[in-house]
Amino acid sequence: MAQMLIANRLIDGRVVFRAADGNWVTDIDAGQLIDDNAVADSRLADARTDESDNLIIDPCLIDVAALGAAHEPAVLRESIRAHGPTIAVER
Numbered sequence: 001m002a003q004m005l006i007a008n009r010l011i012d013g014r015v016v017f018r019a020a021d022g023n024w025v026t027d028i029d030a031g032q033l034i035d036d037n038a039v040a041d042s043r044l045a046d047a048r049t050d051e052s053d054n055l056i057i058d059p060c061l062i063d064v065a066a067l068g069a070a071h072e073p074a075v076l077r078e079s080i081r082a083h084g085p086t087i088a089v090e091r
Contacts, residue, residue: 001074002033003040004064005047007056015081016056018047024056028071028082033064
């Protein structure tokens with residue numbers, strides 16, 4: 001199963017995903033899928049540098065399934081982080 005980097009952006013707390021260009025994006029479908037463990041470890045080390053630079057906090061790798069162009073986390077907790085609450089929110 002592919003992996004993806006996930007974290008929280010420090011400026012506003014939003015959940016973000018690391019894109020192939022190294023930027024942090026809020027859309028999981030724009031996040032980079034990583035199929036190689038060595039590449040995943042390297043990208044995680046890069047993310048820890050972003051954490052040291054106070055851009056993000058708590059970077060980690062999550063398992064992600066590619067469903068065509070869409071990406072879906074394999075674990076419910078990460079799916080909720082990626083897509084929002086499981087109940088309707090009044091605004």
